[in-house]
Amino acid sequence: MNNRRFLFWTLTPGFAVLAILALISIAGALYFSVMDRSLRYPDYHFAGLYNYQRLLSDRRFLNALQISATWEIVTVVGSLVVATLLSVLIFETVKSFWIRNLICFAFLAPVLLPRVAAAFIWRFLYSPSLGLINYLVGLTGLGPVEFLADPSLALMSVAIVDIWQWGLFFTVIMLKLLETLPRDPIEAAQLDNARTWEIHAFVTLPMLKAPIISLALVKAVESLRSFDLIYVMTGGGPGTATETLDLYAYQAGINLGGRISYASAMSILLLVLTTIVFTLIWRGIRKWSV
Amino acid sequence: MANIRCVNIRKSYGGHSVIENLNLDIADHEFVVFLGPSGCGKSTMLRMIAGLEDITGGTVSIGDRDVTHLHPGERGVAMVFQSYALYPHMTVEENIAFGLRRQKVPQAEIARRVQHVAGLLGLESFLQRKPKNLSGGQQQRVAMARAMIKTPKLFLFDEPLSNLDAKLRERLRTEIRKMHLDLKTTTIFVTHDQLEAMTIADRIVLMRAGAIEQQGTPSEIFDRPATRFVADFIGSPAMNFRGCVVSRDGGSVSLVAGSIRLEVPASEFDGLQHGAKVEVGLRPSKMDLAAEGDLNAISGKIILVENMGSEAQVIVDVDGQEMSFVTKAFRTLEPGQPVSFSIEPASIHVFSKETGRSLRKAG
Numbered sequence: 001m002n003n004r005r006f007l008f009w010t011l012t013p014g015f016a017v018l019a020i021l022a023l024i025s026i027a028g029a030l031y032f033s034v035m036d037r038s039l040r041y042p043d044y045h046f047a048g049l050y051n052y053q054r055l056l057s058d059r060r061f062l063n064a065l066q067i068s069a070t071w072e073i074v075t076v077v078g079s080l081v082v083a084t085l086l087s088v089l090i091f092e093t094v095k096s097f098w099i100r101n102l103i104c105f106a107f108l109a110p111v112l113l114p115r116v117a118a119a120f121i122w123r124f125l126y127s128p129s130l131g132l133i134n135y136l137v138g139l140t141g142l143g144p145v146e147f148l149a150d151p152s153l154a155l156m157s158v159a160i161v162d163i164w165q166w167g168l169f170f171t172v173i174m175l176k177l178l179e180t181l182p183r184d185p186i187e188a189a190q191l192d193n194a195r196t197w198e199i200h201a202f203v204t205l206p207m208l209k210a211p212i213i214s215l216a217l218v219k220a221v222e223s224l225r226s227f228d229l230i231y232v233m234t235g236g237g238p239g240t241a242t243e244t245l246d247l248y249a250y251q252a253g254i255n256l257g258g259r260i261s262y263a264s265a266m267s268i269l270l271l272v273l274t275t276i277v278f279t280l281i282w283r284g285i286r287k288w289s290v
Numbered sequence: 291m292a293n294i295r296c297v298n299i300r301k302s303y304g305g306h307s308v309i310e311n312l313n314l315d316i317a318d319h320e321f322v323v324f325l326g327p328s329g330c331g332k333s334t335m336l337r338m339i340a341g342l343e344d345i346t347g348g349t350v351s352i353g354d355r356d357v358t359h360l361h362p363g364e365r366g367v368a369m370v371f372q373s374y375a376l377y378p379h380m381t382v383e384e385n386i387a388f389g390l391r392r393q394k395v396p397q398a399e400i401a402r403r404v405q406h407v408a409g410l411l412g413l414e415s416f417l418q419r420k421p422k423n424l425s426g427g428q429q430q431r432v433a434m435a436r437a438m439i440k441t442p443k444l445f446l447f448d449e450p451l452s453n454l455d456a457k458l459r460e461r462l463r464t465e466i467r468k469m470h471l472d473l474k475t476t477t478i479f480v481t482h483d484q485l486e487a488m489t490i491a492d493r494i495v496l497m498r499a500g501a502i503e504q505q506g507t508p509s510e511i512f513d514r515p516a517t518r519f520v521a522d523f524i525g526s527p528a529m530n531f532r533g534c535v536v537s538r539d540g541g542s543v544s545l546v547a548g549s550i551r552l553e554v555p556a557s558e559f560d561g562l563q564h565g566a567k568v569e570v571g572l573r574p575s576k577m578d579l580a581a582e583g584d585l586n587a588i589s590g591k592i593i594l595v596e597n598m599g600s601e602a603q604v605i606v607d608v609d610g611q612e613m614s615f616v617t618k619a620f621r622t623l624e625p626g627q628p629v630s631f632s633i634e635p636a637s638i639h640v641f642s643k644e645t646g647r648s649l650r651k652a653g
């Protein structure tokens with residue numbers, strides 16, 4: 001067997017399974033989205049674009065869209081900012097090889113936790129009556145803060161958990177990246193009288209532009225899949241303050257209404273939207289990074 | 291502009307000592323070359339002067355100011371690295387201007403100076419390119435432009451030419467030398483290439499295992515090596531060494547080894563007692579084919595003639611050991627022929643067998 005055939009026969013089954021799974025589920029969703037299938041009635045009929053039309057005037061859907069966008073931006077930017085600041089701080093202050101490795105080890109722990117476990121830990125930490133955080137807040141003389149029950153705080157409180165997991169993980173990656181950089185340009189910058197923050201802002205971080213962009217993309221994709229974290233911590237509440245698109249789709253399709261067709265339409269819209277947005281971002285990055 | 295003074299410099303990594311009590315004075319406007327074999331501490335010394343390496347003990351002053359604990363950026367030095375160390379994501383122009391931008395020099399002034407320096411080094415047409423789109427020689431010039439634009443008190447070069455081909459190296463060497471004649475900035479240049487050192491230096495500081503072995507002008511180092519190590523390190527083809535026995539006969543002193551018998555003026559040397567064992571060094575380039583009746587002729591059989599263009603190195607078997615000399619009249623020489631070559635007494639070097647120091651009297 002020559003090399004090409006070998007590649008063909010080893011890759012094809014895997015790709016075929018993946019393609020079939022993806023295509024069948026998308027085709028299924030597409031099919032249901034133009035019906036009026038609901039768990040309440042056994043029969044269903046063709047409904048055209050009715051579900052899509054209703055979505056565009058559904059305020060809860062538009063709210064979820066906005067929450068999802070906010071969630072993406074806050075968690076991606078937050079993780080990267082935390083990772084950048086912490087990694088530079090460690091790079092500049094911790095010179096001992098052993099302590100660095102110890103810190104890396106500790107920073108890897110959160111992301112190794114299952115999301116649901118992380119969510120429960122933080123729900124406990126955030127708790128107004130039992131939580132450690134509110135105990136500390138209490139020491140400063142402020143009353144208990146309802147981190148998860150206050151609509152204006154809930155989304156940020158959940159985002160902090162996400163950043164705690166991924167920001168610390170990315171810190172480790174960025175620290176390792178900083179360590180791989182050649183020393184010479186950094187020393188040249190020192191001789192050019194650049195202060196430490198200037199060296200990082202103008203020399204090291206720009207040199208790491210490509211890997212940082214990759215981290216951002218990875219995190220953007222990952223943030224789309226935060227259903228479990230949000231579901232366990234707030235269930236989308238209070239009200240709809242933390243209800244992202246996937247949570248709403250779940251609520252509409254399975255939990256409450258059983259309106260399968262409506263939820264399918266929502267999923268299809270979500271798929272189209274993320275594809276478009278990511279394509280645009282990808283193009284923009286490619287143009288910008290040459 | 292500034293003079294440099296290093297007093298009792300020590301450097302150790304962990305417990306491992308790399309430089310021991312090194313003292314060095316460099317005058318204003320001087321062009322000094324640190325020369326020595328790999329690992330002798332040249333770069334370490336340079337980096338301590340630049341402030342890139344902590345100094346374990348001793349003090350460094352630049353222009354009579356103690357800079358031992360000063361940040362590299364505040365010492366007024368500019369350095370050109372062997373790897374060039376350009377900022378890869380910046381254009382040539384940004385690379386050159388980076389230092390001035392950090393010093394908050396006004397934009398118009400920066401633009402003017404970038405143009406000026408780029409003009410001097412022939413970089414005008416590359417200003418908008420990234421370093422990766424430049425050849426090695428062009429990158430080297432950018433690195434020099436980046437150093438020059440700061441008008442430093444002191445230029446430091448760490449083997450800046452060793453990644454270039456021979457021809458370009460020669461040209462840039464001349465350019466660096468010319469630049470020094472123009473700007474007169476005090477310069478320290480590190481290299482392990484002795485030819486480069488000889489051609490470019492006002493003064494050579496020859497280092498060995500973290501200490502200065504000898505310092506002086508290129509001719510002093512070449513003609514009056516203080517130790518066998520220096521004599522061996524400097525000069526190409528390398529010096530011939532022979533263990534000889536001193537034989538005093540009235541007023542004349544001879545150095546004898548097998549069929550070799552070299553007469554030297556006794557007054558110019560110390561410690562040539564009768565019967566003493568010494569090491570004699572003969573530079574190939576100071577020897578030539580012997581004429582009839584020449585003093586200090588050495589005879590042997592030709593092993594090999596290495597043509598170097600206008601002259602050749604002739605390798606000769608003398609009493610079973612190889613020696614070499616350089617001659618322009620090599621066209622008639624063939625391997626296997628007997629040959630006889632000679633050296634002037636003034637070019638004979640005698641070293642102590644024990645200490646390796648030259649026995650020639652100072653002055």
Ligand SMILES: Nc1ncnc2c1ncn2[C@@H]1O[C@H](COP(=O)(O)OP(=O)(O)OP(=O)(O)O)[C@@H](O)[C@H]1O
Pocket residue numbers: 303308326327328329330331332333334335482
């Ligand atoms: N970071 C370090 N840790 C331990 N030892 C070091 C370190 N840097 C240099 N050394 C040692 O110090 C000595 C001098 O090194 P240095 O780089 O100054 O040599 P050099 O004269 O510049 O040699 P070359 O011509 O090869 O560049 C070497 O023996 C080297 O092993």
Ligand SMILES: [Mg+2]
Pocket residue numbers: 332333334448
């Ligand atoms: Mg070196």
